[in-house]
Amino acid sequence: MQVLFKVIRQDQTAAPRVETFTLDVDPGSTILDCLNRIKWEQDGTLAYRKNCRNTICGSCSIRINGRSALACKENVGSELARVQQSLPFQADETAQPNAEMPTITLAPMGNMPVIKDLVVDMQSFWSNLKAIDPYVSTAARQIPEREFLQTPEERAKLNQTGNCILCGACYSECNAYEVNPNFVGPHALAKAYRMVADSRDDQTEARLEKYNQGTDGVWGCTRCYFCNSVCPMEVAPLDQISKIKGEILDRKGAQSSRIIRHRKTLIELVKQGGWIDERLFGLKVVGNSFRDLKGLASLSPLGLRMIVKGKFPLGFEPSEGASTVRSLIDSVQVLEASQVQLETLAETPEPVGG
Known part of the structure; x- marks a missing residue:
């Protein structure tokens, strides 16, 4: 042809x-x-x-x-x-093909x-990868007599991210990097999760603090899903970024930053009403429940415009499925807590008999 x-x-x-x-x-x-x-x-x-x-x-x-x-x-x-x-559907099925x-x-x-031509300069790609320290760190440990061993379950956590071949496809399609050159990119954060999940690494907390740095780290991801859709190795960078966010959210309270408060408030409001009560969302996130006066003041122009145009919601009606949503969130949270407990027990060494 x-x-x-x-x-x-x-x-x-x-x-x-x-x-x-x-x-x-x-x-x-x-x-x-x-x-x-x-x-x-x-x-x-x-x-x-x-x-x-x-x-x-x-x-x-x-x-x-x-x-x-x-x-x-x-x-x-x-x-x-x-x-x-991907071409538009042709209503006339008898039409001759192009x-x-x-x-x-x-x-x-x-x-x-x-x-x-088709050759690009990948310096920023490699620099951003280097910025997340994609190497297992065991500096705090004494030099062992033998290699650091992992259980099959611990090793299995590294399989998906270990498949990354650093082709740059996800980086090429990343909307977040296009508008924010300080964002490290999906390839780097997928590798970052590999370090977080690696049982041999001793810098987990320091890594999570680093990846939590505003829109330069995981919170810069816009969740456009393009990185997942083009990855040739099914690494699913967006999924790995979400896992890092989960680790950070488990360790941080709502008062630690507006970004953390945004995520926790969203879950809280959806759990209460099945969808977001927009009146409370801005007050809780930006205004920090009336603790941040400057944040509250920043909401005033938007609030006034909404009132003038008749778009300010005067009331809130929970969704019909609010109870179902609440039970689902509760079930997921209970399941996650039980999984953490099982993992903790599995990692706890058994006492040696005398």
């Missing part, structure tokens, strides 16, 4: 441009196979990264039809099928400056 490849090309000192290449390819050919053929057969100046060709090294990440992915993993047939599924040549657009990854 013939496929038209639109490649977004760019030099550091020039604006991006689109160049087209037509290939006669098999549907099973990978996008990397096609890039190789373009370079070897049509334009030897095309720049892109590659190495293992087996979804191991993560070198060949690019944007394929607007989605960050590994060029060695995606093939022509599945990519064209994905694009076809006779135009199928097209695949290839572009460099986002959130990183372009060096040349």
Whole structure:
């Protein structure tokens, strides 16, 4: 089959441009196979990264039809099928399919400056990874006579995050980093959770304090889910970020910061009424239940505008399923508490008999 490849090309000192290449390819050919053929057969100046060709090294990440992915993993047939599924539904089922040549657009990854064509400068990616100290620390322990052992259960906690190949796909799609360059990124925080979950590490509390630093850490995540949707190894960075948040929330009270208060108040209000009482939410979070006068004052302009436009809620009606929501939250909290107790018991060494 013939496929038209639109490649977004760019030099550091020039604006991006689109160049087209037509290939006669098999549907099973990978996008990397096609890039190789373009370079070897049509334009030897095309720049892109590659190495293992087996979804191991993560070198060949690019944007394929607007989605960050590994060029060695995606093939022509599945990519064209994905694009076809995303097209608007055609009401006229008898209409002839579009006779135009199928097209695949290839572009460099986002959130990183372009060096040349599909090659980007990943310095910020690596710097942010380094910032979370992605190494097991045992500095406080004495040098053991043997290696630090883990149970199969302890090791299993590291499997998912250990699959990360640092391809940069999640970083490329991260909306939070796009608007806040100080946010460390989903790749770094996924690795961060691996350190938090590692039973051999002795810096858990210090790590959690570091990851709790405002929008630079876990609270900078906007939960857009893009990182999970593009991860080729199913690391699910958003899930790992949520786990770190859970560890922090278990250790912090509502008075520790507005960010913590926001999350705890949200759960509290949903538990009470099934959904959020907007009148109380601002007062409890921003105004800190009338403890933060400056915060209360900041709410006044918004409150006045809402009153003038008739949008200020005068009352609150709990949802019909409020009791069900409350029982579900209670059940989850009881289950989480029991799991913590079981883990604590499992980690407690048995006394040695005399």
